[in-house]
Amino acid sequence: MRIGNFKETYAADEAVFTSPTSRFWVAVLFIALAAFPFFAGPYLLYMANHTGVAIIAAVGLNILTGSAGQISLGHAAFVGVGAYTAALLTTRLGLPFLICLPLSGLSAAFFGVIVGAPSMRMKGLYLCIATLAAQMIFEFIFIHWESLTGGIRGINVPAAEVFGFRLNTEFSFYFVTAPTVIIAVTAARNLFRTRVGRAFIAIRDRDISAEMMGINLFHYKLLAFGASSFYAGVAGCLNVYLLKIVTPEHFPLHESIRYLAMIIVGGLGSVLGAIYGAIFMTIIPEVLQSIMGLFQGLSPTIMSYLYPLQTVVFGLLIVIFLVFEPHGLAEMWRRLKNYFRLWPFEN
């Protein structure tokens, strides 16, 4: 049980990790993350890398949709923009990976602002459909502007090179993914310690009175679109180097919906929620696959049902969470922590 948690300076009170216990656990987490690749097999590393990409994208979407309240059905399109940017910069201009990473983010952010600007006056469903339109338009461009994107065949990309090291295994790439995830998550969390994050939440909760508090709605909505798309672009770049190819089929509407599901299942408006949701939604399909693999002995054709079953489970998870636990995994975690914090007392 944790008691006697008194702070004597404002700085101590405002810190993200406020007690020695939580700081300890964060340190443990860092050590675990650093040691993980040396103990994990290739499959686990593959999962870790992909989960990392999902986390970055989800955290980005959370800034726009969870915190600033602007529903976006086009997030996958921006991931795609980042991916294609990275692929083009590498194959046509020969730029190294570390330069491509921020540039993909900036390119996606640029398009995010372009999509966001005309949608300034739109709200709720109308904004949602406008982002859906953006998703459709980008999908169309990815498939049909063949001279640029390679059409359905896509673009092949060589392995990333950092300081002379070729990163063509899941193991080596992990050392790029993990730090990027940590930086991305920290930056997102930092946003909400400042006036920028507060402005986003104000816009979500009551944008008219936010304006009367001195917040320029246009400026901050554009910032939200831009920041969220930047994250998507970075995720897209990492994805490209992981798969070493970019094709349009990685960025359909279904992916945008998957990202939305991540932040909803995880808990809207919370960075931690986005992380939980990303991990959860990435792991579930794999778990399902393993479970079904167990039954393969009974029915040889059962694996053909894997994909539709994944779709059903995906939908079921969304519905169940929204009906029974609308604040998502983050809320469940908070309740669990409180239970242990006060144990053996009830409250």
Place this chain on the structure above:
Amino acid sequence: MPQITKRGRRRNGSILKSEDLCLAFGGLSVLTHIDFEVAPGEIFAIIGPNGAGKTSILNCIGGFYKPNRGQIYFQNQNISRLTPDRRAQLGLARTFQNIALYRGMTVLDNIKLGAHSHLKTGILPALLYWGPAHREEMALRREVEEEIIDFLEIEKIRKLPVAALPYGLQKRVELARALAMRPRVLLMDEPVAGMNAEETEDMARFILDIKEERDITVVLIEHDIRLIMDISDRVMVVNFGEKIAEGTPREVQRHPEVIKAYLGEKKK
């Protein structure tokens, strides 16, 4: 017009002036020829029956509604064309009739949000949260705690989510947030609506302190007549969108038009 405040200081000019304000929604006329001036440092009350248009006056001043006719001057500057956020940045703050706190945030965050236009952190420094950003946040925290939270006696609830607070405390937090805007003029829309006698007295005390210690001008809409009589310097009465009386509380109380509006006429 020169105004001698209770402290005997002399000031020239009005701090807030509405000139021939007219507002109509389609065929429905909401405000007609509303003229008034508020002197610096005074408590100016706007009263009238329900539906008289009082909140619409505040909405026009704040920039939420665009009047069909008329001009609004703030500190002798014509603000009629400025957007709401620009007006807030100039020093015009507001509390709302239906509490407009941000339910997704704690009390502390809500109050900090009021200071938004006085801060400078942009998105890049925010993401990095390095030196200047951190220092700005700490200075803000200090200011909010010492100037506002202490003053309004809300220390105990500062980390609570606003949705968990009782109504009276929510109104106080809204006032706190408005104060964080460092306003020169504070527009308050029914600040004691729904409060019991004790809460009303507390709020009245706070409003008087705001006027006297911080030199903030207060424009106040209220139905609680006793509060108005006790703390206002001048009162304006509005009925059906028109000004029907203006003066000190005493004068307005005896005005025949005002009595007619509230109580009706004696049948002859």
Place this chain on the structure above:
Amino acid sequence: MDILVQLIVSGIAVGGVYALIALGFVLIYKATSIINFATGEFMMIGAYFFYSFMVMADIPAIPAFLLVMCCAALLGFWVERAILRHMLGQPVISIIMVTIGLSSILMGMAEIVWSTDFKSFPPLFPRAPIVVGNIIIRSNLFWGFVIAMGAVSVFAVLFKYTKVGVAMRATANDQMAAFSMGINVRAMFTLAWALGAVAASLGGVIIGNMGGIQPTLGHIGLKIFPVVILGGLDSIAGAVIGGFIVGLVENIAGGYLDPYVGGGVKDLAPFVVLVFILMIKPYGLFGKEEIERL
């Protein structure tokens, strides 16, 4: 010139069918203010039900039609009671996401039950195309249009003149007032979902008849968003107008631009038009701007 007229006529014909599917969305939104992202999947399930009855169970066309309507009504009924009822009062994004989740469930289940193979049913209408002057209209398109417009008219009459229809309009307008008038608001909600599912399913049968069915048929349902945003989210007449506009835009843009870009313009064009319209009128062509009270 002939091609243009041909495109216009086909556009209006297919637009009529879109209007019917959009009606499925509008009926639900009108009565419950819920945005149903699964409208396309309702449509798809309707087509599959019809296939099962006609082809797998060998039931003749008209009884199969009626059975589909019953099953669709049951589906709508069940969805409202089991899922949407719990979502009252939740924010817009949650409700949108629930129906998105529902659409995933329906699509996955369709694939499990009927597999992803492309299926078609025997033609319902005489094969001969309808010829008017120089214009040829495919028979299933023509008859599909006729049936769709017939169904829309039936729904419109239902809403305007029957007691139940008026009750539903009252519920849509002001729930509290409807309650105090003795209208069973809960039953109205359920009824709205049942009717909405029926309308969408009918549209699905017609579309299935035109091009065959696959579980991804539901994606056509995405097109109803341009339709309802153009026509106003809660207007039956608007759904018809919106449907025509989308059908026209689709066909004309597709007809003229496809050769340059290699296909796919048909699906994109309505959305591009939509974006331009939303930029000028952020609440759609006929939508009401919501005035917020401060």
